[in-house]
Amino acid sequence: xxxxxxxxxxxxxxxxxxxxxxxxxxxxxxxxxxxxxxxxxxxxxxxxxxxxxxxxxxxxxxxxxxxxxxxxxxxxxxxxxxxxxxxxxxxxxxxxxxxxxxxxxxxxxxxxxxxxxxxxxxxxxxxxxxxxxxxxxxxxxxxxxxxxxxxxxxxxxxxxxxxxxxxxxxxxxxxxxxxxxxxxxxxxxxxxxxxxxxxxxxxxxxxxxxxxxxxxxxxxxxxxxxxxxxxxxxxxxxxxxxxxxxxxxxxxxxxxxxxxxxxxxxxxxxxxxxxxxxxxxxxxxxxxxxxxxxxxxxxxxxxxxxxxxxxxxxxxxxxxxxxxxxxxxxxxxxxxxxxxxxxxxxxxxxxxxxxxxxxxxxxxxxxxxxxxxxxxxxxxxxxxxxxxxxxxxxxxxxxxxxxxxxxxxxxxxxxxxxxxxxxxxxxxxxxxxxxxxxxxxxxxxxxxxxxxxxxxxxxxxxxxxxxxxxxxxxxxxxxxxxxxxxxxxxxxxxxxxxxxxxxxxxxxxxxxxxxxxxxxxxxxxxxxxxxxxxxxxxxxxxxxxxxxxxxxxxxxxxxxxxxxxxxxxxxxxxxxxxxxxxxxxxxxxxxxxxxxxxxxxxxxxxxxxxxxxxxxxxxxxxxxxxxxxxxxxxxxxxxxxxxxxxxxxxxxxxxxxxxxxxxxxxxxxxxxxx
Amino acid sequence: xxxxxxxxxxxxxxxxxxxxxxxxxxxxxxxxxxxxxxxxxxxxxxxxxxxxxxxxxxxxxxxxxxxxxxxxxxxxx
Numbered sequence: 001x002x003x004x005x006x007x008x009x010x011x012x013x014x015x016x017x018x019x020x021x022x023x024x025x026x027x028x029x030x031x032x033x034x035x036x037x038x039x040x041x042x043x044x045x046x047x048x049x050x051x052x053x054x055x056x057x058x059x060x061x062x063x064x065x066x067x068x069x070x071x072x073x074x075x076x077x078x079x080x081x082x083x084x085x086x087x088x089x090x091x092x093x094x095x096x097x098x099x100x101x102x103x104x105x106x107x108x109x110x111x112x113x114x115x116x117x118x119x120x121x122x123x124x125x126x127x128x129x130x131x132x133x134x135x136x137x138x139x140x141x142x143x144x145x146x147x148x149x150x151x152x153x154x155x156x157x158x159x160x161x162x163x164x165x166x167x168x169x170x171x172x173x174x175x176x177x178x179x180x181x182x183x184x185x186x187x188x189x190x191x192x193x194x195x196x197x198x199x200x201x202x203x204x205x206x207x208x209x210x211x212x213x214x215x216x217x218x219x220x221x222x223x224x225x226x227x228x229x230x231x232x233x234x235x236x237x238x239x240x241x242x243x244x245x246x247x248x249x250x251x252x253x254x255x256x257x258x259x260x261x262x263x264x265x266x267x268x269x270x271x272x273x274x275x276x277x278x279x280x281x282x283x284x285x286x287x288x289x290x291x292x293x294x295x296x297x298x299x300x301x302x303x304x305x306x307x308x309x310x311x312x313x314x315x316x317x318x319x320x321x322x323x324x325x326x327x328x329x330x331x332x333x334x335x336x337x338x339x340x341x342x343x344x345x346x347x348x349x350x351x352x353x354x355x356x357x358x359x360x361x362x363x364x365x366x367x368x369x370x371x372x373x374x375x376x377x378x379x380x381x382x383x384x385x386x387x388x389x390x391x392x393x394x395x396x397x398x399x400x401x402x403x404x405x406x407x408x409x410x411x412x413x414x415x416x417x418x419x420x421x422x423x424x425x426x427x428x429x430x431x432x433x434x435x436x437x438x439x440x441x442x443x444x445x446x447x448x449x450x451x452x453x454x455x456x457x458x459x460x461x462x463x464x465x466x467x468x469x470x471x472x473x474x475x476x477x478x479x480x481x482x483x484x485x486x487x488x489x490x491x492x493x494x495x496x497x498x499x500x501x502x503x504x505x506x507x508x509x510x511x512x513x514x515x516x517x518x519x520x521x522x523x524x525x526x527x528x529x530x531x532x533x534x535x536x537x538x539x540x541x542x543x544x545x546x547x548x549x550x551x552x553x554x555x556x557x558x559x560x561x562x563x564x565x566x567x568x569x570x571x572x573x574x575x576x577x578x579x580x581x582x583x584x585x586x587x588x589x590x591x592x593x594x595x596x597x598x599x600x601x602x603x604x605x606x607x608x609x610x611x612x613x614x615x616x617x618x619x620x621x622x623x624x625x626x627x628x629x630x631x632x633x634x635x636x637x638x639x640x641x642x643x644x645x646x647x648x649x650x651x652x653x654x655x656x657x658x659x660x661x662x663x664x665x666x667x668x669x670x671x672x673x674x
Numbered sequence: 675x676x677x678x679x680x681x682x683x684x685x686x687x688x689x690x691x692x693x694x695x696x697x698x699x700x701x702x703x704x705x706x707x708x709x710x711x712x713x714x715x716x717x718x719x720x721x722x723x724x725x726x727x728x729x730x731x732x733x734x735x736x737x738x739x740x741x742x743x744x745x746x747x748x749x750x751x
Binding site: 074353 | 693697698701702707717722723729730731733734736738
């Protein structure tokens with residue numbers, strides 16, 4: 001019975017390995033599926049499953065698991081990871097486990113392989129980074145190792161992919177090697193690990209071979225290693241990569257280290273804004289042209305309106321951020337692949353730990369500048385639950401790229417023509433956002449017993465990978481897959497909300513057009529009737545309920561509706577305002593004419609200007625603080641396992657945003673700035 | 675004496691791991707086992723975390739975690 005179900009089921013091969021062992025690179029190579037490759041410990045945050053590339057002819061699922069150091073879980077999240085390795089809830093027990101072992105870290109990485117083999121898994125060990133070991137003039141005797149471990153061992157470097165046929169043959173052969181008896185061991189203790197290490201050290205002596213290779217690249221190290229062996233101080237691969245040590249002496253230098261760190265961060269953000277902007281303009285213009293093309297092609301009717309404003313406009317909002325996201329992930333990928341990110345985390349660990357955060361919070365916070373959603377998911381690499389939740393808590397304060405067009409519009413309104421000043425203020429907005437987030441973290445950490453009552457052992461132990469020249473093709477693959485993920489995740493939500501907004505602002509549709517306006521020419525008349533339709537629409541009904549809330553901020557219902565619309569995505573604010581303020585030109589002058597309309601807009605029933613220096617500044621403050629993104633709330637609920645944290649965030653951030661906007665608007669008015 | 679007390683560039687041999695320390699298991703898993711030689715190769719700007727050379731790898735470790743690694747300096751043997 002049992003064997004029948006096993007043969008019917010599609011087989012499962014699971015990849016297991018410590019961080020930086022080349023596991024994910026191997027996964028990419030075998031699956032051919034575009035997936036994130038990481039050099040940053042533990043960054044494979046979700047199990048990725050795919051089939052094998054067709055050319056290999058293996059009919060099985062291939063699963064990539066998060067990088068782990070051993071089979072002993074130290075946090076609840078790690079327990080889930082390890083439990084699903086034994087039996088995955090959807091895919092069952094693995095029929096074959098591939099364990100990657102970085103040979104230049106042989107003894108450390110073999111720990112996991114030994115634990116896997118001892119647990120009874122049908123195992124293949126793949127030795128990676130053999131070139132690094134050979135540079136040290138050593139090599140591993142894989143046949144001897146295979147005999148000692150009792151499973152197949154193969155040398156294979158997934159970065160180079162030579163010899164993949166041998167690997168595939170071994171996989172095919174071992175996949176059908178018969179059933180296995182997996183025994184889950186919960187009784188691992190520190191003593192067991194020490195015992196395995198002793199076995200490994202014996203094994204290392206047996207399989208490590210001195211390479212008397214004249215073409216060796218690094219004679220100095222080799223000589224030093226030989227002297228070590230002669231001195232009897234161990235197996236002699238204990239000296240780390242010499243180039244890495246040299247680079248580290250600069251990049252982790254007390255003074256230069258922090259200087260270069262700040263420089264790299266500054267360059268990264270500069271490239272996100274300045275390199276991306278021409279591409280963003282191009283996409284923006286393209287979308288507008290497409291909208292016009294659809295409008296002209298289909299004529300003036302509700303359907304062309306729905307298509308151009310509801311769907312194409314909504315898609316445009318998603319696409320326009322693509323350049324920034326692509327650049328951010330590309331730069332992050334280069335930093336990751338080169339080995340710098342782990343150093344960045346190390347440098348920033350101490351200051352962050354004072355605020356109750358962790359060096360591992362660094363990458364999630366950095367990603368938060370692109371989009372909070374991948375950032376919150378990346379926080380899974382933080383083992384300590386309190387630190388992880390605190391990191392998730394402050395991520396929404398990192399100014400995500402969706403806020404950029406809003407700041408752009410408001411700054412252009414406040415400082416027309418002064419690009420340098422606007423740029424400076426924009427930089428200030430980002431810096432202030434980070435400072436506020438650190439203050440919030442500090443305050444919560446101070447009163448952590450009230451907010452985050454969790455078991456506590458804050459720790460930071462992380463392997464610093466060897467510096468390597470980043471493999472650009474790998475980084476591009478990851479960037480591509482991240483961009484696709486962004487489009488898949490953000491796309492539907494934004495398009496749906498944009499459709500809802502279109503419906504709310506266009507219905508009820510039976511409002512008579514004012515005949516006076518028709519004389520101004522056809523196209524203008526349509527737009528004017530549209531704005532009239534808005535003031536009688538369902539959106540206006542909702543907005544008028546909000547009016548009492550908006551008034552103290554010096555704003556009216558139209559801004560209120562636009563703010564509600566930002567819950568789909570913040571960038572919708574701009575297109576929503578354009579819809580609300582009857583902007584007639586839909587070419588690249590749109591933002592300029594929107595600014596003109598904003599200057600002339602009056603609060604209903606009064607002669608008071610709606611957009612003044614005070615209210616525009618107030619809106620900037622609002623956007624800096626308020627939690628107004630449904631996707632962020634949803635992912636926070638999922639990642640923190642309940643509504644407690646997201647609700648707290650909404651209350652704290654949106655509440656203080658309202659209060660501070662009120663203070664900004666009325667404070668500026670008090671000093672006569674209006 | 676623990677790894678946290680070592681100076682920059684100092685080499686030492688691990689004598690014992692304090693199993694009462696909450697990070698002890700993780701520390702052992704990363705390869706800090708008695709008898710192993712290690713060297714503090716770098717310190718971060720605030721002198722914490724430390725970058726330790728161990729078993730041919732570089733490992734960043736907070737002083738807090740490093741306190742459970744008891745060491746002796748070979749010359750003082």
